[in-house]
Amino acid sequence: MARRTSTRTTVAERSAADEESKDAAPPPSGDALKLLTRTGRKRTASARKAKKTGAEHALRNMSEIRHHFRTSPQPVFFVGATAFNLLGLDRMVRGFSYIVYYDAWQGMHPRVFSPHDKPYIEFESGEHINNWLLRNAEVRAHIARRTPPGLRPQIVMVFFDRETEEICEELGYDLILPSAELRERLDSKIVTTQLGNEVDVPSVPNVLTTVEGWSDVKAAAKKAKLGTDLVIQTAYGDSGKTTYFVTGEEDFAKIAGDLVGVEIKIMKRINNRPIAVEAVITRHGTIVGPFMTEITGHRQLTPYRGGWSGNEMFPDVLDEPTRKTAAGLVERLGNRLGQEGYRGFFEVDVLIDTDTNDVYLGELNPRISGASAVTNVTAGAYADVPLFAFHLLEYSGVDFELDVAEINERWEELASEDEWSTMVIKHTQATVERINSAPPTGRYVVAQNGALVFSHAELDWHLLNNEHEAFYLRVYGPGDYRWKGADLGILVTKGRLQTPRGALTIGATHFIDSIRAMYSVTPLEQRAPARSEQGKAS
Incomplete structure (x- = not known):
């Protein structure tokens, strides 16, 4: 499962002359100019839409912005494996709803839609899940029903690619995110470091280079005064899987195949x-x-x-x-x-x-x-x-x-006056099991006898009051399989889950143990085919 999960944005309805008069940024060139040209076309269309919806002047304050979101008929669909990332946004944005593969509410959430016919597919990524959903006939019919005449549905998601953009263009949907091409470029740890350096946003002392062996690494680190305890990253990939800790030639030899001949970032290791x-x-x-x-x-x-x-x-x-x-x-x-x-x-x-x-x-x-x-x-x-x-x-x-x-x-x-925590609970054992029963999505409370008990079904965690209650969003339910690394669900509470030293609190372990105890399973002798974890709770 990817660590994160994010989205992109574009400016709206400004003429070329207006943009040139702004002094917030220098004129773009190259790929950036092409991108802004494309977004300029979108802004023109958006401006026409604004006239249709009656926006006669700029929104001038927070009150008017809140009013806009509470009254705008514009439909916005969050598409993903689950609704976790933006769950509850529909409380404040009238047209916001969710299209998901895994329905934690089993059809009972009025703003969550999941297709009924879901044949087994071994998804390879979050992008694969989202593209499948957008192509699904039930999903397309749902979007059509929820889109008022004269408006185009807007789509947001965590994971997308160029194929997603092509699907949305063909179907007449507005994917309201920066382009996949731009996102892919900015996703590079090398590019991020370079852009940060340009505006005095420092990274840990480092050098960007290519190497053919340990001698090159040692020479580059010595020249940059990075010491001998090093951290090496490649340009792309989850930092947990593409970050390497190296103290000598023996360490480097184990990972040389991933680092030789490609641009890498060599950093000083810090606490x-x-x-x-x-x-x-x-x-x-x-x-x-x-x-x-x-x-x-x-x-x-x-x-x-x-x-x-x-x-x-x-x-x-x-x-x-x-x-x-x-x-x-x-x-x-x-x-x-x-x-x-x-x-x-x-x-x-x-x-x-x-x-x-x-x-x-x-x-x-x-x-x-x-x-x-x-x-x-x-x-x-x-x-x-x-x-x-x-x-x-x-x-x-x-x-x-x-x-x-x-x-x-x-x-x-x-x-400085608020406190919230979330934790993703995975199956940690090297076993494959069929889930017979599982804790439902909803609000849980610590009872007077200390036990964690299900209180009632709930749509999201926005009404939690204290650290003695939690919202649990179930991912896999009865009939599904769990395996090492599978997301069981996500728990949200209004309190701390770690001690100042970084250990889990006693309350956090009580939540975890209690939720795990609510599952009953049948072990399998062979590994069941597993759907991709990509994009579930990240």
């Missing part, structure tokens, strides 16, 4: 604390969301060393000076990505050097991520609008005014 943050690039600047720690590598949750298993947001994730430094880093990076033609939602991993407190750019994920589930339910989201709503605003075809600096300052203050 660090990873922090996740999401942001949205708008025409008025980059809005930065709340900072969160990551839940990674706990054996009770995942069989994969270093595997991402969730996020925590709490008041003192970062002290004030560090938070301001990190927010400035993310804002500068976002504005630089905007110069590349990128608009909308993205996620950044920030690394805090625990020895020096220096703040570094870790990794860019140009898409919706697993952290989105928390980002969109924060105090800032309820005071204004959810962070992802600013992404939708960029593609809405409606002009709007924003004081980005004021929003960032207010959200920073509000984030």
Whole structure:
């Protein structure tokens, strides 16, 4: 399963003269110019749509923006394996709904649609799942029913590719994300590092190079004064699988086949604390969301060393000076990505050097991520609008005014008063089992006797009040199979799940053990064919 999950955005309805008059970014060239030309055509169409829907002036404040989302008939469909990433956004966006492969509510959620006829397919990726859904006849009929005359359905998703773009173009859907070509380029850890360097967003001390053997690695590290304890990354891939720790020739020899002859990033190894943050690039600047720690590598949750298993947001994730430094880093990076033609939602991993407190750019994920589930339910989201709503605003075809600096300052203050956590619970044993019964999706509470019990069915986690209750979104149910690494479900609670030292709290282990105990299974002698984990909860 991929660690993250994000999305893209585009500006809306500005003339070429208006764009040239803005001083936020230099004129684009090359691929960026081609991208902006294409998005310019979309903006013209969006402007015509805005006139049809009666938008007579720019949205001038948060009240008008909230009113727009509560009244706009524009249908927006989130397509994915599950609804996890943006679940609950439909509370504030009238036209927002979900199309999923795995229906956690078994048809009882009024905004979640899943096709009835789902023959067995061994999906290879999240993109494969999404493209299958878009082609499905039941899904296409559902989108047609939910789309008012004169409007085009808008599609958002975590994972997509050029095939997705071709499907949407053929069907008359607007895929309101930056192009797959641009996303693929920005997904490169090499490109991210280079763009960050241009705007004073530093990475951990490093050198970008190609090598033919250990002697080249040693020479490059010595020249860049990186020491002998090194971290090496390739341009693409999940950092958990394409990040290598090397201290000598013997270590390098084991991984040389993946590193020789390709561009790599050689870094100094530091003691660090990873922090996740999401942001949205708008025409008025980059809005930065709340900072969160990551839940990674706990054996009770995942069989994969270093595997991402969730996020925590709490008041003192970062002290004030560090938070301001990190927010400035993310804002500068976002504005630089905007110069590349990128608009909308993205996620950044920030690394805090625990020895020096220096703040570094870790990794860019140009898409919706697993952290989105928390980002969109924060105090800032309820005071204004959810962070992802600013992404939708960029593609809405409606002009709007924003004081980005004021929003960032207010959200920073509000984030210091909120607390949320999520964790993905996987099957950790090397067994294959048929699920006979499983805990249902809904609200769970810790009873007076200490037991975790099912309270009632619920649509999302937005009404949770404290750390003694949780929302569990089930992925696999009765009749499905579970195997090593399979997502069983995602638990969300309004409280901490890790201690200050990074261990799971007693309350977290109680949640995990209780949920696991609610499954009854039949072991199988042979491994059952497994659908792809890609894109479920990331």
